[in-house]
Amino acid sequence: MAVNSSSRRVISLACLFGGIALMVIALILDAMKSDAPFRGAFLVIGMIAILAGLFFFPTLKHHRTFVYVVFLFPLLFTFVVTVIIPLVLGIGYSFTDWDGIRLTKFVGFANYGKMFSQPSFIWSILLTVLFVAFNMVLVNLVAFLLALLCTSKLRGLGFFRAAYFLPNLIGGIVLGYIWQFIFANVVTNLTTALFDNRYSMLSESKTAFIAIIIVYIWQYAGYIMLIYITGLNTVPGEVLEAASIDGASPMQTLFKIKIPMIAPTITICTFLTLTSAFKQFDVNLALTNGTGSISNFLGEYLTNGTEMLALNIYNTAVINDNYSLGEAKAVLFFIILAVVSIVQVRISNKKEVEL
Amino acid sequence: MKKKALALLMTGIMAAGMAACGSNGGAASSNAGTDAAASGDAQAAADAGTTSAPSGKGVRLLNGKPEIDAQLQDLAKKYNEETGNTLLVETIGGDTSASDELKKMYQADNMPDIFVIEANQADTWDGMLVDMAGEAWTDKTGFELTNANMGTIGFPYTVEATALAYNGDLLAKAGVDPASLTSPEAWLEACATIDAQKDALGITSVFGWCAEPANLGWSSGTHVFGQYLDSGLKPDDTTYIDLLNDGGQIDEARMKAFAEFIGMMNEYSDPDLLVDGTYDDQVKGFTDQKYVFITQGNWCVTEDTGFECGFAPYAFEDGFNTIIAGPPSYWVAYKDGDVEGAKAFFNWCAGDSAQNILVNDAGLVSPFDDCKYEAVNPFYKSMKSYIDAGNYSGWHTMLKKAGLENKTCQVFADYAQGKLDADGFVSTIASVIKSYYAE
Numbered sequence: 001m002a003v004n005s006s007s008r009r010v011i012s013l014a015c016l017f018g019g020i021a022l023m024v025i026a027l028i029l030d031a032m033k034s035d036a037p038f039r040g041a042f043l044v045i046g047m048i049a050i051l052a053g054l055f056f057f058p059t060l061k062h063h064r065t066f067v068y069v070v071f072l073f074p075l076l077f078t079f080v081v082t083v084i085i086p087l088v089l090g091i092g093y094s095f096t097d098w099d100g101i102r103l104t105k106f107v108g109f110a111n112y113g114k115m116f117s118q119p120s121f122i123w124s125i126l127l128t129v130l131f132v133a134f135n136m137v138l139v140n141l142v143a144f145l146l147a148l149l150c151t152s153k154l155r156g157l158g159f160f161r162a163a164y165f166l167p168n169l170i171g172g173i174v175l176g177y178i179w180q181f182i183f184a185n186v187v188t189n190l191t192t193a194l195f196d197n198r199y200s201m202l203s204e205s206k207t208a209f210i211a212i213i214i215v216y217i218w219q220y221a222g223y224i225m226l227i228y229i230t231g232l233n234t235v236p237g238e239v240l241e242a243a244s245i246d247g248a249s250p251m252q253t254l255f256k257i258k259i260p261m262i263a264p265t266i267t268i269c270t271f272l273t274l275t276s277a278f279k280q281f282d283v284n285l286a287l288t289n290g291t292g293s294i295s296n297f298l299g300e301y302l303t304n305g306t307e308m309l310a311l312n313i314y315n316t317a318v319i320n321d322n323y324s325l326g327e328a329k330a331v332l333f334f335i336i337l338a339v340v341s342i343v344q345v346r347i348s349n350k351k352e353v354e355l
Numbered sequence: 356m357k358k359k360a361l362a363l364l365m366t367g368i369m370a371a372g373m374a375a376c377g378s379n380g381g382a383a384s385s386n387a388g389t390d391a392a393a394s395g396d397a398q399a400a401a402d403a404g405t406t407s408a409p410s411g412k413g414v415r416l417l418n419g420k421p422e423i424d425a426q427l428q429d430l431a432k433k434y435n436e437e438t439g440n441t442l443l444v445e446t447i448g449g450d451t452s453a454s455d456e457l458k459k460m461y462q463a464d465n466m467p468d469i470f471v472i473e474a475n476q477a478d479t480w481d482g483m484l485v486d487m488a489g490e491a492w493t494d495k496t497g498f499e500l501t502n503a504n505m506g507t508i509g510f511p512y513t514v515e516a517t518a519l520a521y522n523g524d525l526l527a528k529a530g531v532d533p534a535s536l537t538s539p540e541a542w543l544e545a546c547a548t549i550d551a552q553k554d555a556l557g558i559t560s561v562f563g564w565c566a567e568p569a570n571l572g573w574s575s576g577t578h579v580f581g582q583y584l585d586s587g588l589k590p591d592d593t594t595y596i597d598l599l600n601d602g603g604q605i606d607e608a609r610m611k612a613f614a615e616f617i618g619m620m621n622e623y624s625d626p627d628l629l630v631d632g633t634y635d636d637q638v639k640g641f642t643d644q645k646y647v648f649i650t651q652g653n654w655c656v657t658e659d660t661g662f663e664c665g666f667a668p669y670a671f672e673d674g675f676n677t678i679i680a681g682p683p684s685y686w687v688a689y690k691d692g693d694v695e696g697a698k699a700f701f702n703w704c705a706g707d708s709a710q711n712i713l714v715n716d717a718g719l720v721s722p723f724d725d726c727k728y729e730a731v732n733p734f735y736k737s738m739k740s741y742i743d744a745g746n747y748s749g750w751h752t753m754l755k756k757a758g759l760e761n762k763t764c765q766v767f768a769d770y771a772q773g774k775l776d777a778d779g780f781v782s783t784i785a786s787v788i789k790s791y792y793a794e
Contacts (some may be wrong), residue, residue, distance in 0.1 A: 083691045100458035101479060118794060166580045180569075199772065200631045202569065288421075289569040293765050293774070300790060301783050303765035320480070320758030320792075 005058040011055035019049030021152065054233035072196060087210075087334070094328040099321065111328035119298040123305075124312040127209070128278060131308060135277040136211050140269055142221040147228030148254075161229070172219065176286020178214045184288075205292030205305030212306060215283050220276065224269050231265030232258060264348070269343035278337060281310035311334055413441030414696040414749075417460075419453035419471035421446050426717035433708055434700065442700060454479070469700065473684045474753040477502045484508040487689040490785035492705035500685045500724040509685025510701045513719035516666060516738045516747070517578045517652030518678035520724060523663030524557055525549075537676045539616060546623045549647055556647075561623035563646030565632040566763040566771035574634070575767040576760025579650055579669075581752025583613040586668060587675035588748045589772070596751035602610055603756075603792025605785050606679045609672070614770070614777040614784075616671035620650070621771050629771045653734035657718040665737035680738060680747035683724060686717040762787050 022055050023046035029039045054066045094111055096103045115121050150161050167175065180202065188200040201207040235258055258265070284290065284306065292305025304312065313333060315328025375573055418427050424446040429664065429775065431442040431446060445467060447453045453471050460466050477500065486506030487518055493507055500509025519536075526533055529552050531545045549561045566575050583605075584595045598604045625646065628636055641649040648667070649655065656664065666678045688697035703709055703725050713719045714728040720735060721728065740749050766787055770780045 099479065100455075101461055114794070184633075188631065198626060203567075203630050203768070203772065253739075287569075288571070289766070291568040291572070291761075291765055293769050295774075301786055303762045303787060305765075315758070315761070318452060319761060321454070323458075 008056050008058040010055045012058065015049045015053030017053075017057060019046045019053055022049065023264055026248070068106075078268050090327050093324055094331050095299070095325055098324045098327070100317075100323040106321075107324070111325045112332075114304055114325060116294070119300045120302050120304050121312060123294065123297050124307050124309050127307070128280070128309040129278060131209070131213065131216075132274055132277040135216055136270055136273050138213065139217050139220050139224055139273045139277075141268070143224035143269065144228050144266075146221060146225040149231055150225065152233045161226070164225055167219045168223040170219070170283025173286045175215060175219055176283045179211070179218075181289055183211050199315055202288055204348060207342055208288045208292050208306045212280075212284060212287055215287060216277070216280065219283065220273065223281030224273060227265060227269050227272070228262070231262035235261045267348060271340070271348070275337060275340055278293055278340065281309050281314070284308050284311045285314075363761060369532060369598055398475075399502045407701060412693065412696075412784055413443050413445045414469060414693050415445060415467035416686070417453065417457065417470035418446045423719070424731050425719040426712055429716060430704075430709060430711045430712050433712060434703060436585050437708060438699070440696065440699060449551075460536070461464065462680050466689050466692060468694075468697045469510075470687050470690055471684050472687050474500060474509075474750070475755065475757060477508060477687075480641055480687070481505065485694050485697065486700060487688065487701065491702045491714055492723075495705055495723045495725050496608075496723075498682050500682070500687075508687050509682070510685055510687070510704070510723040511682035512704070512713065513682060513736070514669040514680060514722045514742075515652050515654060515683050515720070515750075516680040516734065516741070518582070518666040518668055519648045519652075520641070520651055520663050520734065521648050521667050522644060522646075522654065522660075523665050525558065525644060525662070526554075527663075528556055529647070533665055533667045537670045538673040539612070539619075539671055540673075542616070545621060550623055557644065559640065559645040560625040560628075561627070561647050562626055563649040564624040564771075565628050565634070565637045565650070566621075566764070566767040567630060567632055568761075568768040571632075571634055571637075572761055572764030574650065574764075576762070576764030577752050578605050579617070580760065580763050580765065581679055581750065582669040582671075583610060583752050584755075585677075585679055585748035585777060586670075589670060589745075590681065590749040592748070593751055593754075594597065596754050599755055599788065600792075603788040603790075605781075606780060607785070610781045610784065611777065612671045613669075614780040615671060617767070617770060617775050617780070621662045625660075630768065647648060652740060653720065653732050655731055657731070658733070659731075660733050664733040666734060666741065676743050677746045677748045677749055677754075678738070680742055681750045683753065711784050756792060759788065759791055762791050 022042045026039050026042035026046060029042075049068075054069075055063070057063070057066070065067065093103070095106055095108060097105055097107050098350065146164050150157055150164070154160070155340045170178075183202050184200045188198065191201070201211045238259060239261075240253060243257055248256065288306040288323050290304045290307025290311045292303075292307075294302040294305045305314075309329075310333070313326050313329045316329055317323045405568070406430050416427070418424060424444070427444045427446070431444050433443045434440060445455050454473075454476055455472055457466075458470075472667055481504055484502075484505050486508065487493065487499075487510070487777065488507040490507075492510065496511055498511035498514060499507050500511070502508050521533055527551075529545075529549045531548055535541050536545060549556070549558075555561070565571050568575070584599065585592075589595065594608065595606060598606060623631075623642065628640065637646075637649055638651065638655045640646045641651075642656060644662065668677055669676050670676070670770050686701070688694055688701070704713075707727070710721050710723060710726045714726065715728050718731055720730045720732060720738060730736075763784055766775070766780060766784045769783070770773050775783055
């Protein structure tokens with residue numbers, strides 16, 4: 001066993017050092033912009049050798065740890081490459097004058113100062129908060145009513161469930177263009193006939209904001225409805241039956257039994273709506289592209305009357321070609337979403353303990 | 356056994372997926388002009404008028420006009436047939452910003468050898484573009500893009516024009532001579548004349564002007580606003596773009612005259628199109644002969660309309676007789692790419708067989724003086740008459756600060772809705788521009 005262990009140790013160390021050497025060579029060649037065709041092969045073989053070295057390392061504890069790491073590695077690697085590294089780089093770029101091509105100097109908190117001095121950005125934050133507040137209430141209300149309908153004894157419930165959920169399967173951009181046509185044509189014909197207003201809802205900031213809310217509810221209520229249906233189905237039948245025998249009216253059953261019993265579902269749905277509404281981008285882009293005028297906000301005429309936070313960040317970076325400022329705004333956006341998510345997790349955990 | 360087979364299959368799929376991720380794709384649509392014969396390179400270079408041969412690996416061109424992708428693929432085939440060199444055309448489609456995509460390519464170390472830029476994007480690539488001064492093609496055009504730091508950097512592959520596009524047949528029926536439309540008074544009189552004959556002419560309105568900002572902001576914010584910057588000026592006159600780029604200043608008197616002209620367009624436009632219309636509605640209204648004028652350029656119709664098409668100037672001051680004409684974007688060569696290959700392609704592209712494809716198949720208007728092909732575009736004759744007479748202004752609107760059009764287009768929309776009068780338009784657009792430049 002000892003001989004076996006020592007030979008394994010030798011193989012392990014050989015693989016580890018060989019692997020590290022190959023990877024270092026490959027990375028040096030890459031840094032030198034070498035065209036050597038074996039760079040990739042060196043890198044991959046080096047990685048495999050390191051993994052083999054760890055695998056052969058002769059203790060049970062290491063062996064088990066290695067197996068866990070190997071199974072976690074693909075996910076961890078993807079997570080680091082797609083989330084952690086861009087996050088760290090993004091935070092770093094927000095302190096520079098990076099334009100997507102070059103980085104010439106560090107500017108400290110200048111981008112942060114600049115973004116808070118922009119009335120258009122402050123407007124986007126306020127508009128997003130307002131949008132979130134409206135949607136948290138309206139989406140949940142509509143979804144809950146639809147869930148009640150879909151858990152009743154109506155005929156064709158399967159059809160209704162599918163029909164209400166269907167808009168959620170359509171991409172936001174497509175949805176935005178479909179509704180743009182509806183608002184610019186169908187709704188305008190109605191408003192022209194009823195109120196003699198020949199311009200579409202989308203041509204005014206206030207009504208365009210309402211239009212975005214309507215589309216968002218149409219898109220998202222079906223998804224939230226499914227969660228409420230699951231919640232309502234967990235209410236025990238015998239409790240409902242007992243309430244019925246005791247003479248409880250349908251309204252009493254709803255408010256005294258069903259809603260209290262699905263409180264955790266309501267919490268989950270509320271936070272889902274909250275985080276999702278904060279990140280609103282695609283419908284906003286396709287429906288109004290953030291346009292709309294505000295005649296006076298903090299002493300300025302604004303041209304981004306319906307531009308929410310995510311779209312403002314995109315426009316700052318990509319359209320206005322100001323990547324570092326866009327990064328600074330994105331960092332703030334991240335902080336807001338992180339705080340909301342942490343609060344969500346804390347409250348959800350607390351509810352679970354209470355239950 | 357089944358489990359092992361499944362595991363093997365999944366491993367295979369994962370490996371294939373990772374290999375695919377690692378491959379140097381990038382091309383949304385690309386085509387090599389079949390297999391390149393390196394032996395033909397020297398001959399190609401000789402034909403193209405250059406002394407040095409390209410690398411032979413193939414030149415990658417990033418095209419920003421998806422509508423001419425097929426024609427550019429034909430161009431690549433022709434280039435390969437005639438020179439043995441390979442051209443790989445990659446096209447960025449739809450609403451994707453070529454500028455943004457190029458930045459991603461740069462960060463991924465996957466830059467094409469030739470790519471498309473608009474004039475105001477040159478500074479973004481400062482020090483990275485090839486100075487092509489002295490190349491054979493530069494002697495055949497006056498439309499190349501020059502930059503103070505980098506020299507002659509932009510190859511003009513097309514010329515586009517924008518002004519007030521008109522239906523000549525309807526104007527003739529209404530008794531209006533388009534050549535007379537060189538002053539605000541003449542325009543007002545023409546509008547009143549045409550408007551009075553709407554039923555007889557079978558039109559909806561005099562203008563098909565659309566100030567909708569969400570989808571047509573590029574039209575009002577860039578092209579129509581560009582008339583304020585350039586109308587009536589010589590192509591090299593940069594008075595108002597210089598003023599604009601100097602902290603966002605405007606000439607209030609000129610802007611007031613421009614605002615009054617736009618006010619006239621608002622008054623005589625189709626109200627259904629003016630605020631909520633789309634590009635398709637606008638162009639269809641013109642081709643259906645429902646509008647006499649539309650605020651687009653020669654790109655809006657590329658085939659025969661069945662009526663005479665032409666351009667009239669935005670004459671918001673007396674004597675304005677120019678249209679905006681020139682390349683809206685350019686092909687540039689990347690300094691760290693295949694420079695000789697790019698130069699060889701540009702020289703070949705300015706020649707007869709390439710121009711044949713670009714003009715006759717792609718419907719572009721050639722920027723080269725010796726091109727013998729007349730564009731099929733119905734506006735070509737009118738464009739040519741302005742260019743030949745020297746009555747054209749530059750596309751200096753492309754030199755304004757990036758993203759400004761998304762701000763100014765909203766002011767046009769508010770003016771169209773009647774929220775602002777001419778004075779309100781001037782003061783609002785001045786404050787919007789000033790604050791955007793201050794950001």
